[in-house]
Every structure is written in structure tokens, then in C-alpha cells.
Amino acid sequence: MEELLLAWFGRNGRDLPWRTTRDPYAILVSEVMSQQTQVERVVPRWRCWLDRWPTIEELAAAPAGEVIREWQGLGYNRRALSLHRAAQQVAAHGWPDDLTELPGVGLYTADAVACFAFGRPVLPVDVNVRRVSERTGLSFSPAAAQGLMDLGKTVCLARLPRCEICPLAQACPSRGRRFEPSRRQGPFEGSFRQRRSAALRAVLAGSRPDDKEALASLARDGLVRLDGEAVSLPE
Numbered sequence: 001m002e003e004l005l006l007a008w009f010g011r012n013g014r015d016l017p018w019r020t021t022r023d024p025y026a027i028l029v030s031e032v033m034s035q036q037t038q039v040e041r042v043v044p045r046w047r048c049w050l051d052r053w054p055t056i057e058e059l060a061a062a063p064a065g066e067v068i069r070e071w072q073g074l075g076y077n078r079r080a081l082s083l084h085r086a087a088q089q090v091a092a093h094g095w096p097d098d099l100t101e102l103p104g105v106g107l108y109t110a111d112a113v114a115c116f117a118f119g120r121p122v123l124p125v126d127v128n129v130r131r132v133s134e135r136t137g138l139s140f141s142p143a144a145a146q147g148l149m150d151l152g153k154t155v156c157l158a159r160l161p162r163c164e165i166c167p168l169a170q171a172c173p174s175r176g177r178r179f180e181p182s183r184r185q186g187p188f189e190g191s192f193r194q195r196r197s198a199a200l201r202a203v204l205a206g207s208r209p210d211d212k213e214a215l216a217s218l219a220r221d222g223l224v225r226l227d228g229e230a231v232s233l234p235e
């Protein structure tokens with residue numbers, strides 16, 4: 001079955017720019033950006049990021065405030081700070097064997113960097129890979145990782161899988177099933193996330209936002225610095 005998947009991937013795989021590199025830094029950036037942001041939005045931002053900081057050492061040497069500024073529009077700003085700290089850790093000590101030691105790097109991201117950059121024999125299991133594996137009951141090798149990701153993203157959809165065009169259909173016990181909608185994240189509009197985002201934008205623009213609660217929350221995460229009435233970006 002894996003050969004059928006790989007053949008399908010050869011014809012239908014998404015053309016993502018980080019799939020042509022084995023640079024662990026470039027792959028880490030793509031994975032962290034993609035954690036909670038759609039891949040279509042990530043592609044141009046990933047290119048800009050690497051134009052600005054082509055190496056992990058250059059990112060490590062950048063001021064935190066500039067890293068937060070460059071991240072704007074991607075959401076979940078804590079990822080920017082974690083990525084910056086991870087870069088500083090790697091610049092100082094090299095890549096750790098256990099990549100989950102890096103700030104903001106969970107098991108999936110660690111496995112993705114290990115597989116795609118370092119060629120280690122691990123299958124990174126994201127939500128798409130897990131769905132295809134669970135529905136088919138098949139096990140796959142690390143070589144199938146990107147094919148599984150794309151199949152889960154474009155064919156084996158969460159609610160209404162497109163089994164009629166699936167290369168694994170003949171071996172899949174879930175073929176033709178429909179699935180309950182999964183719980184979606186609450187709306188951004190009116191949320192505390194939105195208030196935090198607006199407060200951070202104001203700080204980036206050089207003003208002090210009125211929303212004290214959002215400011216305090218940003219300060220706790222290290223995204224801004226509060227000093228009495230003064231508010232600034234971290235250095």
C-alpha cells in the first residue's frame with residue numbers, strides 16, 4: 001500500500017518550498033510557523049523570514065522585539081519567542097540529540113525536523129498522518145510521511161473523506177464512511193486572543209494600549225516589557 005501512496009504523492013504532492021531543503025533551521029521555521037497557521041499563509045512568510053535571517057545564528061543574534069515584529073500576522077506570538085530562544089540555544093550549543101529540549105518544540109515538531117532534515121527513521125505524526133493511519137489501520141515507514149500529510153490534508157478529509165480518489169481505498173476499512181465534525185476552535189473575533197493581538201500591535205506601533213489585562217498577559221509571556229507606565233518590546 002505504501003508504494004501506491006508514494007506514487008500518488010509523486011503525482012499530487014504539494015509543492016512546498018521547505019521540501020527542497022534539508023537545512024534543519026529552515027525546516028524548523030516552517031514547522032513552527034505551520035503549527036497553528038495555514039500553509040498557504042506560511043509560504044510567503046517563511047520566504048521573508050529566511051531572506052531576513054538566512055541562518056540560525058543570524059536569528060539568534062536578532063533583538064527579540066524584531067523577531068516579534070516579523071512574526072506579526074501569523075498569530076500565536078509566543079511561537080516567535082520560542083523560535084528565537086531555540087535559535088539561541090542551537091547557536092550556543094549546537095542541535096541537541098533530543099530536539100524536544102528546544103523551546104516550543106514538541107514531539108511532532110521534533111520528529112519532523114529529525115525526519116526531514118536529519119534523515120532519522122522516525123515518522124512524524126501530525127493530525128493528518130494520525131487520521132489516515134487510524135482510518136486505514138495500516139502502518140507506514142518514515143518515507144511515507146509527506147505523502148500521508150498530503151493525503152490527510154487533501155483527500156482523507158476530517159469529515160467527508162474523498163474515498164473515490166484515494167490511493168489507499170482498496171485496503172481501507174473506513175472507505176465510504178462519514179465522520180462527525182470535530183470541535184473547532186472558538187472564534188477569534190471578540191476573544192482574549194484578539195485583545196492580546198491588538199495590544200501587541202499597538203506596542204509595535206509605539207503606543208501604550210489601554211487594555212491592562214491584555215498587556216499583563218503579554219508581559220507574562222515575555223512578549224512586552226512593562227516598567228511602571230512604560231511599555232516596550234523585549235531586547
Ligand code: SF4
Pocket residue numbers: 132135136155156157161162163166167168169170172173174175176177
Ligand atoms: S479510503 Fe477514504 S477513509 Fe480510507 S484513507 Fe482513503 S480517503 Fe481516508
